[in-house]
Structure formats: structure tokens, C-alpha cells
Amino acid sequence: MLQKSEDLEAQLDRLERKYERVGDGTYLVSVGPGRPPIAMRLAPPVLVLQVTVGALVKHGAADQAKLFRRLLELNATTLLHASFGLEGDSIVLAAALALESIDPNEIEAALADMDMALAEHVPALRELV
16 A cells, blocks of 8 residues: 555556656656656545646637547546546546555556557647647
């Protein structure tokens, strides 16, 4: 069970993930060249993973409806551990894992899910934005 920052660092080291600790206990985890890092933070009772995909550009209602529909379709069909959402004027990809039962495989699966979405879906989503 993850209880403190050092536990999370140990898990990321076991997974051979490159990361950087930023001032407030948040970690930026690299998922590959050309992709933004995934922020991870212990927020008991969960481990939160989040990455900003891009700005939500205010277009007409029909264009926004297309984008929102596509985000919901991706959430339902291709993402297992993470989901797209809105945070203010930004599109984000986020996941929350229960600390009580977390293991390295679960962390790796969530990171892989988010990495796949960043590589495969975000370029097409940016065309809709």
C-alpha cells in the first residue's frame, strides 16, 4: 500500500519510469518523447494521475458537441483506467487508483492507458478542437 511519497518513488523506480518530483509532492512521469508528462499525486485515499491534453477552444455548439461526443466515445470504448474530462477551459485525461489495494501492475496499467490515449487519440482530438 502506498502511504507516502517515498513509497510512490519506490514503485516508479520498480517500473523503471523516469520521473521528477515537483515542490508540492507531485511527480511528473515521462511517458515518451513528444508527449506531456503525467502528473501523479498521493491524495488519500487515492493516487491521482492527470495530464492536460489541450485547451478547450470555444467554437460553436455543434463543434463542441462533436468534441464532447468523441471524448465520451473514447471513454466508453478504448480507455480502461483513465477518462477524458474537462477542468476549467482545459481537456484533461485523468485516473484515480485506490491506495488501499494499489500495486505496481495497476500503476503501470493506468500509465500505459494514458500513454496510449496521448499517442493515438489526442492528435485526432486536436483536430476537433
